[in-house]
Amino acid sequence: MTTAVQSSPRTFGRGDAVLGLAARGSALCILGMLAALALVLLAAALPSIRTFGVGFLLSTDWRPNEIVGAGLDAAGNEVEVVSPPSFGGLAVIYGTVVSSALALVVAVPLSLGAALFLVRVAPRLRLAGVLSFLVEFLAAIPSIAFGIWGLFVLAPFLQHVVEPGLKSLLGDVPGLGWLFTGTLNIAGEVVTRPIPLTGRDMLCGGLILAIMVLPIITAVSRDVLRAVPRMQIEGTLALGATWWQSCAAMLRYGRAGLFGAIMLGLARAAGETMAVTMVIGNNNQIEPSPFAPAQTMSSLLANEFAEASDGLHRAALLEVALILLVMSLAINILARSLIVGGGPRAAAAH
Amino acid sequence: MSALPARTIGAMEVRAPHPPVPTAPAQGPAGPSVLDAIRQGHAHTAAVHESLRSEQAVIEAREFSLWYGKRRALYAISMIVARGKVTALIGPSGCGKSTLLRSINRLNDLVEGVRIEGSIVLHGVPVYAPGVDVIGLRKRTGMVFQKPNPFPMSIRENVIYALRINGERRRAVLDEACENSLRAVALWDEVKDRLRHSALGMSGGQQQRLCIARAIVAEPEVLLLDEPCSALDPVATLRIEELIRELSQRYTILIVTHNMQQAARVSDYTAFMYLGRLVEYGSTADVYQNPRLRETEQYVTGRFG
Numbered sequence: 001m002t003t004a005v006q007s008s009p010r011t012f013g014r015g016d017a018v019l020g021l022a023a024r025g026s027a028l029c030i031l032g033m034l035a036a037l038a039l040v041l042l043a044a045a046l047p048s049i050r051t052f053g054v055g056f057l058l059s060t061d062w063r064p065n066e067i068v069g070a071g072l073d074a075a076g077n078e079v080e081v082v083s084p085p086s087f088g089g090l091a092v093i094y095g096t097v098v099s100s101a102l103a104l105v106v107a108v109p110l111s112l113g114a115a116l117f118l119v120r121v122a123p124r125l126r127l128a129g130v131l132s133f134l135v136e137f138l139a140a141i142p143s144i145a146f147g148i149w150g151l152f153v154l155a156p157f158l159q160h161v162v163e164p165g166l167k168s169l170l171g172d173v174p175g176l177g178w179l180f181t182g183t184l185n186i187a188g189e190v191v192t193r194p195i196p197l198t199g200r201d202m203l204c205g206g207l208i209l210a211i212m213v214l215p216i217i218t219a220v221s222r223d224v225l226r227a228v229p230r231m232q233i234e235g236t237l238a239l240g241a242t243w244w245q246s247c248a249a250m251l252r253y254g255r256a257g258l259f260g261a262i263m264l265g266l267a268r269a270a271g272e273t274m275a276v277t278m279v280i281g282n283n284n285q286i287e288p289s290p291f292a293p294a295q296t297m298s299s300l301l302a303n304e305f306a307e308a309s310d311g312l313h314r315a316a317l318l319e320v321a322l323i324l325l326v327m328s329l330a331i332n333i334l335a336r337s338l339i340v341g342g343g344p345r346a347a348a349a350h
Numbered sequence: 351m352s353a354l355p356a357r358t359i360g361a362m363e364v365r366a367p368h369p370p371v372p373t374a375p376a377q378g379p380a381g382p383s384v385l386d387a388i389r390q391g392h393a394h395t396a397a398v399h400e401s402l403r404s405e406q407a408v409i410e411a412r413e414f415s416l417w418y419g420k421r422r423a424l425y426a427i428s429m430i431v432a433r434g435k436v437t438a439l440i441g442p443s444g445c446g447k448s449t450l451l452r453s454i455n456r457l458n459d460l461v462e463g464v465r466i467e468g469s470i471v472l473h474g475v476p477v478y479a480p481g482v483d484v485i486g487l488r489k490r491t492g493m494v495f496q497k498p499n500p501f502p503m504s505i506r507e508n509v510i511y512a513l514r515i516n517g518e519r520r521r522a523v524l525d526e527a528c529e530n531s532l533r534a535v536a537l538w539d540e541v542k543d544r545l546r547h548s549a550l551g552m553s554g555g556q557q558q559r560l561c562i563a564r565a566i567v568a569e570p571e572v573l574l575l576d577e578p579c580s581a582l583d584p585v586a587t588l589r590i591e592e593l594i595r596e597l598s599q600r601y602t603i604l605i606v607t608h609n610m611q612q613a614a615r616v617s618d619y620t621a622f623m624y625l626g627r628l629v630e631y632g633s634t635a636d637v638y639q640n641p642r643l644r645e646t647e648q649y650v651t652g653r654f655g
Contacts, residue, residue, distance in 0.1 A: 124462060231495055232499055232501065233460075234457055234460070234499075235561075236515075237460070237488065238455060238457060238488055238492075238495075238574075239489070239493075239511055239564065239565070240485050240486070240512060240515065240516070242515070245515045249501065252502065252503070253501070253502055
C-alpha cells in the first residue's frame with residue numbers, strides 16, 4: 001500500500017502494442033462472426049416468427065404447399081377451401097432430441113468404458129498411444145463417409161436382420177404394438193398401418209450419431225479421467241477397493257467433467273447433418289416408434305433449403321436453423337463450463 | 351502420477367551436496383563413512399539394536415529389494431515392525447522409506463515396471479506370494495497419505511467408504527462405525543452436525559484426521575502413515591501427533607516422516623534409511639541419544655539431510 005508497482009507491460013515498445021491489438025482484434029472478430037450469424041438468422045427468420053409466434057415450437061404441421069379441399073361456406077354451398085402453407089418445428093425438434101438421446105444411450109457407456117480402458121489398462125499394455133490415435137482418427141472421418149456406410153451397410157442390416165427379428169420377437173407382446181404400427185396422415189385422414197421396415201429410421205439415425213459422437217466423448221472423458229489425482233485412486237485401493245470400485249471412484253471424482261464430455265457429444269449429435277440425413281428417413285412427423293422414419297432439424301434444412309422458393313417456407317427453415325444454433329450454443333456453454341468448472345473445484349480439494 | 355519418478359530425481363540430488371560431514375569432528379574416529387560406502391554402492395549390514403529382539407513382529411521384511419524399472423529403490427531390507435508400537439522410518443528424500451511403506455500393502459503394484467525380490471510377511475501372510483488376496487491384504491492395513499485425500503462425497507460417506515465397498519448396508523452398523531471412527535480421531539464433536547456436508551469443505555488438518563478415521567473404520571491391524579503431516583500447519587501437525595500416540599494403544603503404526611523431531615516425539619522405534627538401505631534400527635531413545643553409528647547421530651541431529 002506504500003508504493004505503486006512501476007512496470008507495466010504496455011511500456012515495452014511498439015511491437016507489443018501491435019501484437020496486442022492484433023490478438024484482441026482476432027478475438028473480437030470471432031465474437032463478431034457469431035453475433036453476425038445469429039443476427040442474420042434472426043432477421044431472416046422474422047417473417048416466420050411474426051406469422052407463427054410461439055406456436056411454431058408447438059406445432060407439428062409442416063406444409064410448404066397450400067392444400068385445396070372441399071368444404072361448405074356459410075350458406076351451405078360446396079366451395080373450394082384453401083388452407084395456406086403452415087409451418088411448425090415440433091416434429092424436427094422431437095426428431096433431434098430423440099435421435100440425440102438415442103445416440104447418447106448407446107455411446108455413453110461405450111465411451112466411458114473405452115476411456116477407462118485408455119487410462120487404466122492401455123498404458124500397461126503399451127497400447128495407449130495407438131488407441132488414442134485411433135479414437136481421434138475416428139473423429140476426423142468425414143460425416144459423409146459415415147452416411148454412406150450407414151446407408152449401404154447399417155440400414156440394410158437393420159432392415160433385413162435386426163428389425164424383422166425384433167418384430168417377430170416383440171411384435172405380439174401386448175403393450176409393445178406401438179413399436180411396429182404407425183399413423184399416416186393422408187389428406188387430413190389419420191390411417192393406422194404397420195410401419196414398413198426400411199432400415200432408414202430413427203434407430204438408424206441414432207446409431208449413426210452414436211458412432212459419430214463416440215470419439216469426442218471418449219477423448220474428453222479420457223482427459224478428465226487422466227486428471228483424477230493419483231492420490232484419489234490410491235486412496236480407494238489402499239482401503240481395499242477392487243479394480244471396479246476404484247474405477248467407480250474415478251468416475252465419481254470426474255463426474256462434472258464427464259457430464260461436460262457427454263454434453264459436447266450431445267452438441268455434436270444435435271448439429272450433425274449429412275450422415276443423419278442419409279439414414280433417418282426424412283419424415284417430418286412425430287412417431288413414437290424408433291423403427292419409423294423421422295427428421296431432425298439439420299436434416300430438414302439439408303433436404304428442403306435448396307428447394308424453398310416461397311418466402312415463408314424459407315423463413316421457417318431459417319427459424320429452425322436459429323433454434324438449432326441456440327440449442328447447440330446452450331449445450332456447448334453448459335459443457336465447457338462443466339469441464340473447466342471441474343478444475344478449481346478439484347484443485348480446492350487438494 | 352509422477353510422485354515416484356520425482357523422488358528418483360530427489361535421490362540424485364541428495365548425492366552431490368553431502369560429502370563426508372565435516373562439521374562433526376568430535377564424533378568418533380575419522381575413516382570411511384558408512385554413507386559414503388552406500389553411495390558407492392557397497393552393501394551395509396544394518397545396525398539393528400538388541401531391544402528389538404524382545405518384540406513380536408507384525409510385519410517382517412526379509413531381504414526385501416525393489417526396482418522401479420532398472421533403478422533399484424530398496425536393497426535387501428530386513429526388519430520387523432513391532433506389534434502395538436509406533437515405528438518411524440526416517441531418512442533423506444529418496445532413501446526408499448515411502449517405497450518400503452507402500453510395499454507392505456502392495457500399492458507399488460500400480461507403478462509400471464516394479465519388480466521385487468525377497469519377501470514381506472504381514473501377520474504370517476507373505477504378501478508377495480503368488481495367489482495372495484491383495485484386496486483382502488489392503489483391507490487389513492489402513493493407509494494415510496502425504497496430502498489429505500478426502501473423496502468428493504459427504505463426511506459420513508468418506509468415513510464409511512471401506513465398509514460400503516465391503517457391501518455393508520445396515521444403517522445402524524454404518525452409523526455406529528462412523529461415530530466410533532470420528533471419535534477416535536477427535537473429530538466427532540467438530541463435525542457431528544454436518545456429516546452430510548462435503549468433506550472438501552473441511553480444513554486441511556480436519557481432512558487429514560478424516561482420512562485417518564477412514565483408514566481405521568474397518569479395524570485394520572496395521573496403520574501405514576506416509577508423511578501424514580507434511581501438508582499441515584504446526585497446530586494441525588501437533589493434533590495428528592497426539593492422535594498417533596492415542597491410536598498406538600490400539601494399532602500397530604508404521605510412519606514415514608522426514609521430520610526428525612516428529613519421529614522422536616511419536617515413535618517407539620526408529621529406522622534410519624539411506625539410499626535404499628537400512629542403516630540403523632533401534633528404539634527411538636537409543637537411535638537419538640545413543641546411536642551405534644556416527645552417521646545416524648549426524649542425521650538425527652540435523653547435520654545433514
